[in-house]
Amino acid sequence: xxxxSAANLLxxxxxxxxxxxxxxYGRRMSRWKxxxxxLGLMTYPYFVENTMALFGLGLAGTVIFFLxxx
Numbered sequence: 001x002x003x004x005s006a007a008n009l010l011x012x013x014x015x016x017x018x019x020x021x022x023x024x025y026g027r028r029m030s031r032w033k034x035x036x037x038x039l040g041l042m043t044y045p046y047f048v049e050n051t052m053a054l055f056g057l058g059l060a061g062t063v064i065f066f067l068x069x070x
Contacts, residue, residue, distance in 0.1 A: 008054060012045035015058035019043075022065050037065045 019041025026035025041061045048054045 005051065007051045008045075008049070011051070011054045011058055015054075015062065016042050016045060018058075018062050018065070033068060034065065037061065037068075041065065 019038040022034045022038025022041060024038070026032065026038055041058065044057055044061070045054060048057060
């Protein structure tokens with residue numbers, strides 16, 4: 001059963017939104033790196049239940065997106 005705490009919902013919304021923007025940007029610019037990173041940021045909250053891991057992976061994914069996303 002997924003955990004529906006306020007922190008998990010907030011992290012999913014925050015990092016999912018960053019992922020959506022990255023996906024749309026990558027699709028419009030025809031760049032596969034930002035598109036795949038955005039897709040990953042949108043989908044990972046569905047599979048991670050631990051709040052600290054959720055924020056840690058989201059922060060790492062966002063940093064990687066802005067550094068390597070071009």
